[in-house]
Amino acid sequence: MADRIFAGVLLIVTLAYGAIAFTAISAPFQYDPLGPESWPRILAVVAFLCGLGILFRPDVQGLGVAKPTWVRLVAMLVLLLAYAELYEPLGFIASTFLFAAVVSVMLGARVHHAAFFGVAAGGLGYLLCVVLLELNLPEPAILEMDWAQSDSVDDDAAPDAPADTTPADTTPADTTTETTTDEGGTD
């Protein structure tokens, strides 16, 4: 069944892909006899045939994922998206702390172990990546607000500042709301 659903979705995508190749793609003029449209057309036809093949002779019946596993997977996905959402507003250290701690608790760690792990991941990760390897990771938005307002900070502190400066309209209040939602959502 799972195979059939996937093959069905793939057939629709291939049809759309093929439709574009057969109608929309064309060059004002070209030197090669194939042009930009022939290759996608070939791919679409072959992919369509393969999709049909799976539709008629599926070999995977189900995903074999138990219900609690689904819950865990969806929770993981939500956490990942939340991590992505909070990456810049909270900065690397805080968002990583939250993510690491919440995920490890979800996967069965004790709370104080998880908290320690979160601190280690956020703190050591920051030290290693930003201080030692000089990678560009987000600073917490709130701190940057302070920097932007006080302004007299020495210029040495601003290597990656231009690209990272805070959205002027994000007030500290906004950020707090987001934090609370996250905690509410993950509990």
Next chain:
Amino acid sequence: MKFVRLCAAGAVAVGVSMSSSAMAQVDNPECVAPANPGGGFDLTCRIAQTGLEGHLDDAVQVTFMPGGIGAVAFNLFNTTRTDDPTAIVAFSTGSLLNIVTGKYGEFSEEDVRFVATAGADFGAVVVREDSDYESLDQVMADLEANPQDVVIGAGGSVGSQDWMKAALLIRDVGGAPMDMRYVAFDGGGDAIAALLGGSIELYMGDVGEMSAHLEAGTMRILAVMSPERLPEPFAEFPTARELGYDVDWTILRGFYMGGDVSDDAYDAWVAAFDAAYETEEFAALQAERGLLSLNLSGAELEATIASNMETLRTIAEEAGLVE
């Protein structure tokens, strides 16, 4: 998300007062390379970073904004960061072509302010060492007789700057660019391999990339497409103009700013580049990065680009690249 953030960066920076002193004053100057690290735009920005040391109060930071071969950055500086006095964006002749062919969207070269060049490169007509072609004249005669006779290759697609070099040649003997036998490669390296392997007869390359190959003696340059003779080590090669063909192809590398930038801010950058152009270090830097010196800034650059754009538009229209 990114847009808001970058926009705010502009807003914050505008709030900071501008003052002009003996040394050009730009706060937290930034050079935007509209690509991933490592490419030509990165190189262009590194020249600003190193070359402007000592001519600006602060060091220039290089940031990256990939997307659409420069289209994302071009649109951003035409919509939200139009008056950002701190940032310059790298461009090349390829960017100008993209403007002509509409790949950069609705905005044109008149919507931004061109600041200065980082340097230039020029087209070169290249054959294999053992090729029958001894001179550009023979190539042109063959092209005139039958454009399908010569298999021409270059490192870019139809409508790219590499294609333009071939199109210019064939136009000069009265042919149409659509009639030639043109093979597009993915970058100069692939095209050179095909030339050495005998798949193509003529390679439309750039002078800068040839220096390494000339020593090996596997290829010959029939002509360079510069307005005047180039300095050593390219001084021995005739220009296409000297040989009687009215074509040249200059690849500019330089920087633009948003269209609403104040004259003060614009002049500060131009002054910094003008000061850098005077130094020997800047020339050495260009040579080290494989660029030839072509130092244009301010109004002079804008005028050059305006006239270039006219030629590009004409060719693009003739070839049906623009509707």
Next chain:
Amino acid sequence: METVLSGLATGFGVALHPLNLSLVMIGCFAGTLIGALPGLGPINGVAILLPIAYGLGLPPESALILLAGIYYGAEYGGRISSILLNVPGDASAVMTTLDGHPMALKGQAGRALSLSAVASFFGGTLAVILITMFGPLLAAFAVTFSPADYVALMVFAFASLASLVGKSMVKTLLGALIGLMLATIGIDANTGVPRYTFGLPDILAGIDFLIVVVGLFGMAELLHLVEQQVAGKLKSLPVDKTFVRMKDLALAKWTILRSSLIGFFIGVLPGTGASVASAVAYGTEKRAAGVDGEKFGTGDVRGLAAPESANNASAGGAMVPMLTLGIPGSGTTAILLGALLMFNVQPGPLMFEQRPEIVWGLIASMYLGNVALLLINLPLVGLFARVLTIPQRYLTPLIAILAFIGIYSIVGNPFDLYLITLLGVFGWILRKLDFALAPVILGFVLGSLFEDNLRRALSISGGDWSILVGDWKSVSLYILALVVVAVPIWMARRARKAAQAAAGSERM
């Protein structure tokens, strides 16, 4: 020969540079660690760490040395979890569990670990020696490849992919097609026409390779780990004081040599990597042992040495087509190849001439890396074994953190973080449906090469299709393609017949 020696001199000059030397060490150490972690294999390790290596701003040769170290280091480390846990680090270590774990059960974990380390070292080193000798020759030959020959080479690559990888041929093909279709997004390299960009400037230059790799491999692996998460703790057998004996090596010496050669040549075949190599080597040795072959699977030293020398030799072999032809020999080298492209280095035959510091630096670093791996693996195996007991609840978030750091630090665009997460979901679904992911990434990397060369060949010939079979090089590649498709089918049929005959004679 002269070029080889001067090349090696250049290479060791690069590889012995303090920065690169430490990168070899770091790469090998991190690779062993990643390989030892159950579930994380070389391809995931390289995928997750690639963006970070890129973000560090290293020169291309240093980044490649680091990533290659992780690659063959992980082939080394994969055996640790196979032997001690009976859980293969990844597909290529499956065969190692067959005899490695029984040995550990018999209280000979130390012997199994040290024997496999020696076998791995031998396989890896032999592969580098073969690269050194034949790489430059093959590259010099490949320079004469025309676009039409490249088309034949692509056909060969996809043929060997279809015949050797994955459970279902249709699914392997479809996986490759998904990669090929993804590769058509962006501006057409021939006519400059945008395809499937839907007016989005962000994908005019194509879908970002790093995002595809980290999403499809790293993030999908993470979801896989979450799904597989076991409530209890995996129980690792202790590393005891036993050690490999001369008698073991004497017994396994021909096995190691044969398996290394098998591994190397299967590694060279485009698209097929360590998992096929170790399976073929194991099967061959079992047959070669004759009556003794029945002991295989109960803790035979040959059964352990065969897959280990083969999978390390294949990691080296897979580098050959990457360095000489610009096409990947395995899923992981497809990622390394994409990494080179990101550094504006065009992989291919001209690399030996134009960027000797990259090619020879990499080769020299592999000599050093194999020695380093043997040295850190023999005494430190206890330390790596401790890694096995890291609970998954900490490992899982760590993968996401590394992936996020890598992707964000390149251009600082948070939108990319959503993209890799969604691609991870897609990759996880593909895996659940028995699609191998390696064909997808191979299709993605090879797609534009295939299409562009086909169209180049036809524009060179002015539309005459006979150019595709115009010279002996392309013709022989088409024949080879037929062979790699036909031989496995023929062998399967012969095996079935033999089984039938055996069943028949028993009845009599």
